[in-house]
Amino acid sequence: MAKRTSEGTGRAPRRTDGLSRELIVRTAVEILDGGGERALTLRELTVRLSTGYGAVYHYVADKGDLLAAATEDVVAGVVSGAVAEAGTDPRTALRRLAVGLFDATDAHPWVGAELSRQPWRPALLDFFESIGRLLDALDVPDGARVDAAGTLVNYVLGVAAQNAAHARLRADRGTDRETFLTEASDRWAQVDPGRYPFVHAAARQLGEHDDRRQFLVGVDVFLAGISAQSRNATADPSA
Amino acid sequence: MAKRTSEGTGRAPRRTDGLSRELIVRTAVEILDGGGERALTLRELTVRLSTGYGAVYHYVADKGDLLAAATEDVVAGVVSGAVAEAGTDPRTALRRLAVGLFDATDAHPWVGAELSRQPWRPALLDFFESIGRLLDALDVPDGARVDAAGTLVNYVLGVAAQNAAHARLRADRGTDRETFLTEASDRWAQVDPGRYPFVHAAARQLGEHDDRRQFLVGVDVFLAGISAQSRNATADPSA
DNA sequence: CGGGCGTTGGATCGCCGCTCCAAACACGCT
DNA sequence: AGCGTGTTTGGAGCGGCGATCCAACGCCCG
Numbered sequence: 001m002a003k004r005t006s007e008g009t010g011r012a013p014r015r016t017d018g019l020s021r022e023l024i025v026r027t028a029v030e031i032l033d034g035g036g037e038r039a040l041t042l043r044e045l046t047v048r049l050s051t052g053y054g055a056v057y058h059y060v061a062d063k064g065d066l067l068a069a070a071t072e073d074v075v076a077g078v079v080s081g082a083v084a085e086a087g088t089d090p091r092t093a094l095r096r097l098a099v100g101l102f103d104a105t106d107a108h109p110w111v112g113a114e115l116s117r118q119p120w121r122p123a124l125l126d127f128f129e130s131i132g133r134l135l136d137a138l139d140v141p142d143g144a145r146v147d148a149a150g151t152l153v154n155y156v157l158g159v160a161a162q163n164a165a166h167a168r169l170r171a172d173r174g175t176d177r178e179t180f181l182t183e184a185s186d187r188w189a190q191v192d193p194g195r196y197p198f199v200h201a202a203a204r205q206l207g208e209h210d211d212r213r214q215f216l217v218g219v220d221v222f223l224a225g226i227s228a229q230s231r232n233a234t235a236d237p238s239a
Numbered sequence: 240m241a242k243r244t245s246e247g248t249g250r251a252p253r254r255t256d257g258l259s260r261e262l263i264v265r266t267a268v269e270i271l272d273g274g275g276e277r278a279l280t281l282r283e284l285t286v287r288l289s290t291g292y293g294a295v296y297h298y299v300a301d302k303g304d305l306l307a308a309a310t311e312d313v314v315a316g317v318v319s320g321a322v323a324e325a326g327t328d329p330r331t332a333l334r335r336l337a338v339g340l341f342d343a344t345d346a347h348p349w350v351g352a353e354l355s356r357q358p359w360r361p362a363l364l365d366f367f368e369s370i371g372r373l374l375d376a377l378d379v380p381d382g383a384r385v386d387a388a389g390t391l392v393n394y395v396l397g398v399a400a401q402n403a404a405h406a407r408l409r410a411d412r413g414t415d416r417e418t419f420l421t422e423a424s425d426r427w428a429q430v431d432p433g434r435y436p437f438v439h440a441a442a443r444q445l446g447e448h449d450d451r452r453q454f455l456v457g458v459d460v461f462l463a464g465i466s467a468q469s470r471n472a473t474a475d476p477s478a
Numbered sequence: 479c480g481g482g483c484g485t486t487g488g489a490t491c492g493c494c495g496c497t498c499c500a501a502a503c504a505c506g507c508t
Numbered sequence: 509a510g511c512g513t514g515t516t517t518g519g520a521g522c523g524g525c526g527a528t529c530c531a532a533c534g535c536c537c538g
Contacts, residue, residue, distance in 0.1 A: 019517075042495060052518035053496075063495065116404045120423060125430060125438055132437030146441045151457035158397010165355045165400070184359060191364060198371030199364055202385045218390035222457075225464025232463075254486070281526060291487030292527075302526065 019051060021059040025069045029108075032070060036171040037110045040067070068121065071114040075123035078104040079130075090137040091223055097130055098156050098219045102212065105160035112164030116157055128153060140230045148226045155222055159215050181209055258290060260298040264308045268347075271309060275410040276349045276403075279306070307360065310353040314362040317343040329376040330462055336369055337395050337458045341451065344399035348406030351399035358396055367392060379469050387465055394461060398454050420448055 027048050031040045042063065046052055060066045078100055088096075105112035115124070131149045140148050170180050188203035266287050270279045281302070285291055299305045317339055327335075344351035354363070370388045379387050409419050427442035 041493085043493080046518090052520095054498080054519070055517045057496075058516065116401045117408065118404075119401065120426070125435055128441075129435045129437050132441070136437075145437075146444050147453065147456045148460065149437075149441070150453050151460050154398050154401065154453070154457055155394050158401060159393050161397060161400040161404070162355045162358065162393065165357075169356060187359070196364055196368045198368050198375075198384075198388075202367075202371070202388070205385050214386060214389050214393070217386045218393055221387065221390050221464035221468065222460055223464070224467040225460035225462070228463040228467040229460065258486080280524085282524080285487085291489095293488070293529080294486045296527075297485065 019049065019055055019059065021069070024049065024056060024059055025066065025073055028066050028070045029073060032110045033108055036168060037067075037113060038168070038171070040110075067110075067114050068118060071111050072121055072123050074104060074108055074111050075101075075115070075121070079123055079127045090134045094131065094134050094138075094152070094223060095216065095219055097127065097134070098152070099212070099216060101127065101156055102159065102163075102215050105163055106212070109164040109167030112157075112160035112162075113168070116161035116164075119153075119157060124153075135226070138227060138230070140226060141233055144226075144230065144233065148229075151226075152219075152222055155218060159218070163211065182207065185209075254290060258288065258294055258298065260308070263288065263295060263298055264305065264312055267305050267309045268312060271349045272347055275407060276352060277407070277410070279349075306349075306353050307357060310350050311360055311362050313343060313347055313350050314340075314354070314360070318362055318366045329373045333370065333373050333377075333391075333462065334455065334458055336366065336373070337391065338451075338455060340366065340395050341398065341402075341454050344402055345451070348403040351396075351401075351403030352407070355396050355400035355403075358392075363392075374465070377465065377469070379465055380472055383468065383472070391458075391461055394457060398457070402450065421446065424448075 024045070027045060028040060031044055031048065040063075042053060042056060045056055049056070060069070079097075105115065115121070128149060131152055132145060135145050135148050166180070170177065175183070185203055185206040188199060188206055191199050191203075193200040263284070266284060267279055270283055270287065279302075281292060281295060284295055288295070299308070344354065354360070367388060370391055371384060374384050374387050405419070409416065414422070424442055424445040427438060427445055430438050430442075432439040
């Protein structure tokens, strides 16, 4: 309560250190990482920055813009870091690329949600481009390359979106990953083994389910499919 | 303004035909199909049913419960209808199963979002079970079957979630599918061809992009991958 | 016919994103 | 130095959301 300009109804002291879009985005990322997508409210943002709505909206168009910027911020680092180093086996490089994005969306689930909301952000250009080149190195024929890349991206972003949804669900209910999986496994184990033999059998394996491993299995299936198809295409074009 | 019980501040006449959870869910589906996820508000629901909040919450726990029920309502019909008829080729049956769910989430994008939010609803049990059996028919070995089924489900639900996200985006901006794709294609065509040769080349194909076709390509890649892997497993277990 | 209980309608609450405006400041010009 | 102009900042307020809560209503059973 230092000196006020006039009466008691003076406004809060104006901040001296400059606000900036970058600072706002960084704070948004902190909030998102801390409490998930629901935690990012304009109110919370103004509190943390000890400022007002006007200041925030001076640098940011709306909440969507903020989320997009935050996503770009995270993904840019991840993808550029994982982009294939020369000399590695294309298959390994593809796996590394995919798992890099998986890990990123696993550490920051809100990224997964935002990516599926608006997939073709600048940060994903490098991702798609790298996949395209690696498929070229795998001798995937021209005609099939875009489709193959699209399939992989669909799969990776699809899993990311689901991870995001699960994380949101866990956050809303306050349960951690462990109990979440156990609950699911229990529910599955209770289905009628006569009517659903496969599901019932799968329930046991679900208990020790590992999202990351399952994801990598999927990547390998798609990679196997892609090379199988290009082999067939060169060997027997009529198929 | 018919007769009121007493003074002018009487309340609206009480409905005579019974409300029911079923009626509420059906109305919710109508709203969702008409205007997407954002259109489903409690207010809109009470207006259409010409009732109040209390009546709705008497039958429905909260909005999540309502969305879940609506999803179940739609998916139940679709999956049970598409569940494999005996005698068809397992590959064809799998394709039909997958595309059935795709078409459903394409016609009702909000279903895609809700499915990825809570994947293991009862309605999807049949889906998963059918996939498991068909993979068995395809001679996918025991140890890999659950993983393979998981991968396919991940893929299908992942694409569904992305379709939902795109539909929401289109709805928010009021653009239709056509212009949406054209805009994306244009943006891609503007990237630097030196730095992003693959993306630049892909931009041309993007103009005539067909989500459904791309989805089916992915399913075929998956199928090719599955049989390639099981062939390798039987022929060369060390790989 | 009267009291109890399953339904129904809607006022109300707290929170959200967002708009809008005035106060506070930085800085070039005279 | 004094002034004016444009940018940056803080916060009151608006409309809309999901959800709660309670009073009014009718039906049915004793």
